[in-house]
Amino acid sequence: MEGLHSKSLRANILAGFFAMLLILLIVRMFYMQTFQYRNYLEISEENRIRIVPEIAVRGKIFDRYGNLIVDNRPSYVVAAVPNEVTDVKVASANLADLLSVSPDRIESKIRKSRSRRHQPVRLKRDAPFETVCRIEEASSLYPGVVLQLNQSRNYPENGSAAHLLGYLSEITEEELDEFRSKGFHSGSLIGRKGVEREYDDFLRGIDGTRFLEVSAEGRIIGPLETRDPVEPIPGYSLKLGLDYDLQQFAESLFIADTLTGAAVALDPNNGHVLAFVSEPSFDANLFTGPLSPEDWKRLSTDERHPLLNRCIQATYPPGSIYKLIVAGAALEANTATPDTKFLSCTGGYRYGNRIFKCHKLSGHGILTMIDAIAASCDVYFYQLGKELGLKNWAEYSRMCGFGKPTGIDLDDEAAGLIPDKEYYDNRHGEGRWPSSLILNLAIGQGELLVTPLQMAQFYAALANGGTIYKPKILYSLVTPEGEIQREPEVAGELPFKPSTIAVLDSAATDVVNGRLGTAGRARVKGIVVCGKTGTAQNPHGNEHAWFCAYAPRENPRIAIACIVENAGHGGAVAAPIVGNMIERYLKNIGVIMDSIPIPEQFMAQESEEGETNEL
Amino acid sequence: MSFNVGFSRITLILTVCGLLLTFIGILFIQSAMYAAPSKYEQDYYKRQMLWMMISLLAFIVAAFLPMRVYEVLAYVFYGVVLLLLLILLFKGGGRSARWINFGLFNFQVSEIAKLAVIFVLARYLAYSRRPANSVIKLAAVILLVAIPMLLVLKQPDLGTSLVFLAIVVVILFWSGIPAPYMLLMISPAISLIASSHWLSWVLFLILLLVLLRFIKPGAVFGTFTITVNLLVGMIMPFVWNRLQDYQKNRILVFLNPGRDPLGAGYQIIQSKVAIGSGGLWGKGYMSGTQTNLAFIPERHTDFIFSVLGEEFGFWGGLIVLVTFLVIILLGIHIAYKCRNRFMSYVAVGAVTIFTFQLVVNVGMTLGLMPVTGLPLPFVSYGGSSLLLSWTLLGLLVNAENNWQEY
Numbered sequence A: 001m002e003g004l005h006s007k008s009l010r011a012n013i014l015a016g017f018f019a020m021l022l023i024l025l026i027v028r029m030f031y032m033q034t035f036q037y038r039n040y041l042e043i044s045e046e047n048r049i050r051i052v053p054e055i056a057v058r059g060k061i062f063d064r065y066g067n068l069i070v071d072n073r074p075s076y077v078v079a080a081v082p083n084e085v086t087d088v089k090v091a092s093a094n095l096a097d098l099l100s101v102s103p104d105r106i107e108s109k110i111r112k113s114r115s116r117r118h119q120p121v122r123l124k125r126d127a128p129f130e131t132v133c134r135i136e137e138a139s140s141l142y143p144g145v146v147l148q149l150n151q152s153r154n155y156p157e158n159g160s161a162a163h164l165l166g167y168l169s170e171i172t173e174e175e176l177d178e179f180r181s182k183g184f185h186s187g188s189l190i191g192r193k194g195v196e197r198e199y200d201d202f203l204r205g206i207d208g209t210r211f212l213e214v215s216a217e218g219r220i221i222g223p224l225e226t227r228d229p230v231e232p233i234p235g236y237s238l239k240l241g242l243d244y245d246l247q248q249f250a251e252s253l254f255i256a257d258t259l260t261g262a263a264v265a266l267d268p269n270n271g272h273v274l275a276f277v278s279e280p281s282f283d284a285n286l287f288t289g290p291l292s293p294e295d296w297k298r299l300s301t302d303e304r305h306p307l308l309n310r311c312i313q314a315t316y317p318p319g320s321i322y323k324l325i326v327a328g329a330a331l332e333a334n335t336a337t338p339d340t341k342f343l344s345c346t347g348g349y350r351y352g353n354r355i356f357k358c359h360k361l362s363g364h365g366i367l368t369m370i371d372a373i374a375a376s377c378d379v380y381f382y383q384l385g386k387e388l389g390l391k392n393w394a395e396y397s398r399m400c401g402f403g404k405p406t407g408i409d410l411d412d413e414a415a416g417l418i419p420d421k422e423y424y425d426n427r428h429g430e431g432r433w434p435s436s437l438i439l440n441l442a443i444g445q446g447e448l449l450v451t452p453l454q455m456a457q458f459y460a461a462l463a464n465g466g467t468i469y470k471p472k473i474l475y476s477l478v479t480p481e482g483e484i485q486r487e488p489e490v491a492g493e494l495p496f497k498p499s500t501i502a503v504l505d506s507a508a509t510d511v512v513n514g515r516l517g518t519a520g521r522a523r524v525k526g527i528v529v530c531g532k533t534g535t536a537q538n539p540h541g542n543e544h545a546w547f548c549a550y551a552p553r554e555n556p557r558i559a560i561a562c563i564v565e566n567a568g569h570g571g572a573v574a575a576p577i578v579g580n581m582i583e584r585y586l587k588n589i590g591v592i593m594d595s596i597p598i599p600e601q602f603m604a605q606e607s608e609e610g611e612t613n614e615l
Numbered sequence B: 001m002s003f004n005v006g007f008s009r010i011t012l013i014l015t016v017c018g019l020l021l022t023f024i025g026i027l028f029i030q031s032a033m034y035a036a037p038s039k040y041e042q043d044y045y046k047r048q049m050l051w052m053m054i055s056l057l058a059f060i061v062a063a064f065l066p067m068r069v070y071e072v073l074a075y076v077f078y079g080v081v082l083l084l085l086l087i088l089l090f091k092g093g094g095r096s097a098r099w100i101n102f103g104l105f106n107f108q109v110s111e112i113a114k115l116a117v118i119f120v121l122a123r124y125l126a127y128s129r130r131p132a133n134s135v136i137k138l139a140a141v142i143l144l145v146a147i148p149m150l151l152v153l154k155q156p157d158l159g160t161s162l163v164f165l166a167i168v169v170v171i172l173f174w175s176g177i178p179a180p181y182m183l184l185m186i187s188p189a190i191s192l193i194a195s196s197h198w199l200s201w202v203l204f205l206i207l208l209l210v211l212l213r214f215i216k217p218g219a220v221f222g223t224f225t226i227t228v229n230l231l232v233g234m235i236m237p238f239v240w241n242r243l244q245d246y247q248k249n250r251i252l253v254f255l256n257p258g259r260d261p262l263g264a265g266y267q268i269i270q271s272k273v274a275i276g277s278g279g280l281w282g283k284g285y286m287s288g289t290q291t292n293l294a295f296i297p298e299r300h301t302d303f304i305f306s307v308l309g310e311e312f313g314f315w316g317g318l319i320v321l322v323t324f325l326v327i328i329l330l331g332i333h334i335a336y337k338c339r340n341r342f343m344s345y346v347a348v349g350a351v352t353i354f355t356f357q358l359v360v361n362v363g364m365t366l367g368l369m370p371v372t373g374l375p376l377p378f379v380s381y382g383g384s385s386l387l388l389s390w391t392l393l394g395l396l397v398n399a400e401n402n403w404q405e406y
Helices: A005-033 A037-048 A087-101 A103-112 A129-137 A174-182 A193-199 A201-203 A244-256 A291-303 A319-334 A371-373 A378-400 A421-428 A437-442 A451-465 A497-512 A570-588 A598-615 B008-034 B046-066 B068-089 B110-125 B135-153 B156-175 B179-194 B198-215 B219-242 B245-255 B264-278 B304-337 B341-365 B383-401
Strands: A051-056 A068-080 A121-127 A145-154 A168-170 A189-191 A209-215 A220-225 A237-242 A262-267 A273-279 A350-351 A356-357 A466-467 A474-479 A483-484 A490-493 A530-536 A543-553 A557-564 B099-102 B105-108
Touching: A005 B156, A005 B264, A005 B304, A005 B341, A037 B264, A051 A129, A068 A129, A087 A103, A087 A121, A087 A129, A087 B046, A087 B099, A121 A129, A121 B008, A168 A174, A168 B341, A168 B383, A174 A378, A189 A193, A189 A201, A193 A201, A193 A466, A193 B156, A201 A237, A244 A262, A244 A273, A244 A570, A262 A451, A273 A451, A273 A570, A319 A371, A319 A378, A319 A437, A319 A451, A319 A497, A319 A530, A319 A543, A319 A570, A319 B219, A350 A378, A356 A378, A356 A421, A371 A378, A371 A497, A371 B219, A378 A421, A378 A437, A421 A497, A451 A466, A451 A497, A451 A530, A451 A557, A451 B383, A497 A543, A497 B105, A543 A570, A598 B383, B008 B046, B008 B304, B008 B383, B068 B110, B110 B156, B110 B341, B110 B383, B135 B156, B156 B179, B179 B219, B198 B219, B264 B304, B264 B341, B304 B341, B304 B383, B341 B383
Parallel strands: none
Antiparallel strands: A051 A209, A068 A121, A068 A145, A168 A189, A209 A220, A237 A474, A262 A273, A262 A557, A350 A356, A466 A490, A474 A483, A530 A543, A543 A557, B099 B105
16 A cells, blocks of 8 residues: 655645645636626626616696696605515515505515515505505614605596596516617506507606615615716606596586496597597596506496497497488489488388388388488488498498598507498308398498497588598697697598588588477587487497587587487487587687676676685 | 744744734725724724734744643543533524623634644544554544534534534645545545536546556455445435535535525625726725625625725735745645644644635635635634634644754
């Protein structure tokens, strides 16, 4: 056995071995501090800088007169720094009651925090003032819990115009990956629906950046001296075409009788949306903080579907309001003249071996086209439609803007449905469907589906003499450099000659004002209202009440389509709503005077009375 | 015995090296903690100065106490330390279990245990009349180390128990143990690491067979070595499962720091960034952004070298490492020339502790070693560690001053 007998050999081996280890350390250190120096320096720079976004103030939303609809208010976010939360279980339990969020949710939020451990995790946005106070008072009870000052959106509390305005919510991780280049960061709010979504890029502004020097514990030492902060650029405010007073007034008409339905009012001269009512509505403020599961359940299971935007997402059979389109098509296709008379209406019309009923069972007798529209005689239109034919009917319907989205500046617009030969062939098999289908389509029933906005667009075009404007929510952008107005956009022309339009116009006048008319309840003192009632059959329940109108006849300023679900006859329920809306709007813009102006000498007396009342 | 009133040059150099390292330590403890949130932490360097005074006293005592005293008391000291370790074991678990309260100062028992192990091994080997290749001697040595080592491992303090392992291997080597014995001693440890993957284990076994053929230890011994290695390799997975989670995690994270960049790997990554960003010349005293901003939690103790590497750069680190190299080489020189066998073993043990802790600690800050919690001798904050460093240095000086004595 060969041993290490020599003491000097052992000393040399030991010294050599130990020295080698130390040289290894020196070489490694040298390598790191020379060749890898740049790399490590970069990391160390990043390490000590915390880039904190400074949220830009979101633009406000005004109505056409500059009345404020949506603004911002300061709010508090309750957040927790995972690194400083001593006991997650205890902290979650303590906070659960206070924030009315379930303890499991809080716990998983703190644990699953993808970001760094000393980056605060938001637990509750928009915490009530009382909660904030309690956390402030007993901060030692909540280690690691911090309060962050933030801005929250302030929407009308009663849910007014909620479908039009939309709401915001926190950006998801997936969206963040997609949109990071647009200046979003973790925790950014993004417009989810309505105007907030459509004009998010304008409203949002550009977030600023503060560069802070931080310690590893996340303690902020102070602003970084070597880099100046980037100031946030506030978002542009929006001026909508909306008449907020008209909007609220129209909503009150629905709410007063707990009606379900929609009303869209357009300015016929440019397509601006004056009112955009979808009832029932919802409180958009609920969505600003994280929506509680209870609220979500309540909203999503409500049988009246408050989240549905009935103006553009719901499609209905139009019923008799569609008769103006059919009449116009018949005149243009030369299958009828204004004086064309058909078989007398006896309350029904026999086609093949089926009898198609008129809504007036006693019958209308023999009518001209204008009278037939005014009285809404179904038998007349069965015959008019039969002459017109499915092909013409579908073509003219499309040219009038139906069967496709109007292109309004809102998302998720429905197209509606204009059935044609191809549609029926697909559905029933080629030629295996009765030719009598056209009879129903001619009175606005059958497979035909429209949105309230499409109807409003058509009546607006009729009112202005034939120009179809693309409906517009946005009136102008309010920028520091001034207002940038949105030009009206022409989507097309009605396929109707002026003479055809004149016939339809006088028929619509008679509907409201004539002897035979069905919409006397839409009359407005001092001006002439033109319109058409509709009663859409609904296989699921009561008939839907429609009324479409424009006014004043000589110089139309407003066109409205209104539907009230399951409310029966259009003339009875929808017409008064529209009449009231027209009156309100025309007073707002000064076409109709409210009353004789009070002479000045009486004014003092008035205010005195007011004071005594207050006392 | 003769008292050397005039110091030898070696004594002087060793003292200067120790002082240099201790001053550098105090300097960087202050730099590491001056931005700390509490006054208590900011004053760590002052406390270290106080400990330096006590340590210098210990240094003088260790250097001038007659070496016979150590020889005589070696077994008693060893017994007392075992008792203390046992008390700690029954006192309860957790990290606090490593400390015992000596009135004013808390003292880490494992630091004294290192000293006790050196003395007891030196004492036994110096007086053993058995031949170098005696199996009984080998077994006795292993037993003497195994008892305190298991007690420390149970605390659990993996780092210190590895120090014991290093001490016993080097001291046995110093005793002139035959090469096959060394192979038998060391190869299971390598087997332990190699068996984490079947390929590395097979390669190691082949290498082992080649070595055995080269050394020719005889049939019985060779078979024994191979059997032990095979056993270790097979038992390893079971041992792994018995390890504490934090220990497993530390080893796994050492192998891949990116595995847990915010947890256990965090310190290693941040330490590497600190040293790497220091460059050749460093960022300047108290200007280290990494360390001052507390990216490294244990920057004043285990990671003090990161602070130094960041603020004084490569040259600063080089000074520390070269100073240690001087101490180590001089220590080996003293052990070589020391005629007294007991003191020769003690000197080798002291050098082994310095080297092992240095390599593990600095290796850790450079990302070469797992996080074990071993302090850097002389430099790291901590009274027990500083006291032990200076005591060991005192023993080296003692051996140097009395090298001619038998």
